[in-house]
Amino acid sequence: MTNRFSLTMRIMHWAMAALLISMLAAGLLMVRSLEPWQLSLLTIHKGFGVVAAVLVVVRLVIRLAFSVPPLPQGLSRLQASVAKLSHGLLYALMVLMPISGYLMQYLAGRPVEVFGLFRLPAALSVDIEGYAIFREMHGWLAIVLIALVIMHVGAALHHHFIRKDDVLKSML
Amino acid sequence: MKKYLGALLALPMLVFAQQSERVTAQQFVDLQQGQNAHEGFRRAHAKGICVTGEFRSNGSLTDYSNAAVFNKGAHPFVGRFSIAGNNPSAPDLKAPVRSLALSFATSAAQQWRIAMNTPPVMAVSDPHTFYQQIKAIQSGTIAEFFAEHPESADFIAWKDNYQPSGSFAAEQYHSINAFYLTKDNGDKQPVRWAMRPTVNVANTSFDGDDALQNELTERLTSGPVIFDWVFTLATSEDDENDPAVGWPESREQIVAGQIAINDWQKQLNGDCHEINYDPLVLPDGIEATRDPILRARSAAYAESYRRRAVEVFNGAFEEQQND
Numbered sequence: 001m002t003n004r005f006s007l008t009m010r011i012m013h014w015a016m017a018a019l020l021i022s023m024l025a026a027g028l029l030m031v032r033s034l035e036p037w038q039l040s041l042l043t044i045h046k047g048f049g050v051v052a053a054v055l056v057v058v059r060l061v062i063r064l065a066f067s068v069p070p071l072p073q074g075l076s077r078l079q080a081s082v083a084k085l086s087h088g089l090l091y092a093l094m095v096l097m098p099i100s101g102y103l104m105q106y107l108a109g110r111p112v113e114v115f116g117l118f119r120l121p122a123a124l125s126v127d128i129e130g131y132a133i134f135r136e137m138h139g140w141l142a143i144v145l146i147a148l149v150i151m152h153v154g155a156a157l158h159h160h161f162i163r164k165d166d167v168l169k170s171m172l
Numbered sequence: 173m174k175k176y177l178g179a180l181l182a183l184p185m186l187v188f189a190q191q192s193e194r195v196t197a198q199q200f201v202d203l204q205q206g207q208n209a210h211e212g213f214r215r216a217h218a219k220g221i222c223v224t225g226e227f228r229s230n231g232s233l234t235d236y237s238n239a240a241v242f243n244k245g246a247h248p249f250v251g252r253f254s255i256a257g258n259n260p261s262a263p264d265l266k267a268p269v270r271s272l273a274l275s276f277a278t279s280a281a282q283q284w285r286i287a288m289n290t291p292p293v294m295a296v297s298d299p300h301t302f303y304q305q306i307k308a309i310q311s312g313t314i315a316e317f318f319a320e321h322p323e324s325a326d327f328i329a330w331k332d333n334y335q336p337s338g339s340f341a342a343e344q345y346h347s348i349n350a351f352y353l354t355k356d357n358g359d360k361q362p363v364r365w366a367m368r369p370t371v372n373v374a375n376t377s378f379d380g381d382d383a384l385q386n387e388l389t390e391r392l393t394s395g396p397v398i399f400d401w402v403f404t405l406a407t408s409e410d411d412e413n414d415p416a417v418g419w420p421e422s423r424e425q426i427v428a429g430q431i432a433i434n435d436w437q438k439q440l441n442g443d444c445h446e447i448n449y450d451p452l453v454l455p456d457g458i459e460a461t462r463d464p465i466l467r468a469r470s471a472a473y474a475e476s477y478r479r480r481a482v483e484v485f486n487g488a489f490e491e492q493q494n495d
Contacts, residue, residue, distance in 0.1 A: 030471065031197065031471065031474070031475070032196040032197055032198060032471070033196070033197070033471060034194075034195060034196065034197055034200065034299040034300070034467075034468035034471055034472065035194075035464075035467070035468075036462055036464050036467040036468075037467075038467060038468070038470065038471050039452055039460060039467050039470055042470060042471075108448060108477070109275070109277060109283055109447065109453075110283070110450075110453050111280065111281045111282065111283055111453075118281075119281040119282070119456075120281065121279075121280030121281050122280055122281070122283060123280075124277045124280060125277075125443065126443070126446040126447050126448075127446065128445075128446035128477075128480075128481045128484050128485075129481070129484055129485045131477075131481050132478075132481035132482050132484065132485035133485065135478055135481060136482065
C-alpha cells in the first residue's frame with residue numbers, strides 16, 4: 001500500500017500513543033491515591049514525562065522531514081479543517097504537557113528524578129503562584145488531551161467502519 | 173447451588189465494602205480543612221512561624237549516606253515551627269502537637285524537605301485508619317478509637333508521659349516515619365531521627381494566642397536556638413515500615429551535628445510560607461521506606477498545596493499585606 005505513513009512515523013505514533021495513555025491514566029490515579037504505590041507511580045510518571053518530552057521533539061522533526069499521506073477523498077471542507085486542527089492540537093498538547101509538568105515541579109522546588117540516573121534542576125527559592133499557574137495548566141491540559149485522544153480514536157474508527165477508507169490502515 | 177450464588181452475590185459487596193474504606197487525598201484534605209477552609213493557608217499545621225538557620229554537620233553520617241547535607245560543614249535551611257490544626261490564628265498553648273519543618277536546597281538538583289512532630293510514633297499504621305482517627309478526635313470518640321486499636325499502645329505511652337514545654341526551642345521533634353540512608357554501593361540503613369533540644373523550659377511567662385511565637389522571637393534576640401540532630405539506627409529486629417511501633421532505646425544513635433536557628437520571619441513574609449514541606453522530596457542518599465503513612469504523605473501534601481496555591485494566586489493575602 002502506498003497510502004501509508006512511513007514505518008518510522010508509525011512506530012513513533014504507536015509508541016507515543018501507549019506512553020500518553022499510560023501517563024494520563026497514571027496522572028489521574030496518582031493525584032487521588034494514598035496507597036503505597038503512589039510514590040512509585042509518581043516517580044515513574046516524571047521519568048517518562050522526560051522521555052515524552054524528548055520523543056515529541058524527535059517526532060516533530062520526523063513529521064517535518066517526511067511527507068504524509070493526503071487526507072482521503074470526499075471530505076467536506078469543514079471535516080478537512082477539523083482533521084488538521086485536531087492534529088495540530090494533539091502536537092501542541094504533546095509539547096505543552098511535559099513543559100507544564102516540569103515547570104510546576106521546578107517552581108515548587110522539587111528536582112525531577114529520571115529513573116534514578118540523574119535529576120533535573122529545580123528552583124532554589126519556591127514560587128507558589130508560579131506553581132499554581134502550571135499545576136492548574138497541567139491538570140486542565142490533561143483533560144483536553146483526553147478529550148482529543150477520544151475524538152482521534154473515534155475518528156479513526158469512523159473512517160474505518162463507516163466511511164470504509166484507508167485512514168486507519170495507513171497507520172497500521 | 174444456592175450457597176454458591178450467595179457467595180457470588182456477597183463477593184462484590186465485600187469488595188465494595190473494602191473499597192469504601194479507602195480514602196482519597198481529596199477526602200483526607202477535606203477532613204483536615206473542615207467546614208470553613210482558611211484560604212491560602214496550609215490545611216494542616218496552618219499556624220506557624222518561619223525561621224532560618226544552618227545545620228552544622230560533623231560528617232559522621234557520610235559512612236551511611238551520600239546526601240550532601242551530611243558533608244562536614246554548614247548547610248543553610250529555611251524552616252518553620254508550627255502547631256497542629258487548620259486554624260492559622262489558633263492559640264499556641266492549646267495545640268496537642270508542635271512541629272518543626274526544614275528545607276535544604278543544597279543545589280538545584282539536590283533538595284530535602286523534612287517535616288517533624290513532637291510524637292515519636294503514629295497511633296496507627298496506615299492512612300485510612302489515620303483518617304478514622306482524625307474523625308474520632310473531631311467527634312470526641314478518641315478513647316473508644318484507641319480501645320479498638322491496640323497498635324496505638326506506643327503512641328498512648330508517649331502521650332501519657334508528654335508534658336508540653338514552654339518553648340518551641342525545648343521540644344523534641346521526630347521524623348516519626350523511617351527512611352533509608354543509602355550509599356552508592358547499595359548499602360541501606362533504616363533510620364529515624366529527632367531534633368533533641370539543648371534547653372529546658374518547663375513553662376513560659378508569655379501568654380495569649382501567640383505565646384510560643386513570642387517566646388521564640390524573644391529568645392532569638394539573645395542568641396541562636398540549637399538542637400542536636402540525632403539519628404537512631406534500626407536493626408533487623410525493627411520494622412521500618414510500621415510508624416506506630418517505637419524502636420528500643422538500646423538502638424545505636426549517631427549525632428550528625430547541630431541545627432542552629434538564627435532568625436525568624438512572620439509566616440506570610442518569610443520564605444517558608446511558599447514551601448510544601450513534603451517529606452518525600454529527598455536528595456540522593458536518602459530513600460523512602462514502604463511505610464504506608466509516609467507513602468501517603470506526598471499525595472495529601474500535594475492536594476493541600478494545590479488548593480492554597482490557587483487561593484494565593486487569586487489574591488487570598490492581598491488584604492493582609494496591605495496592613
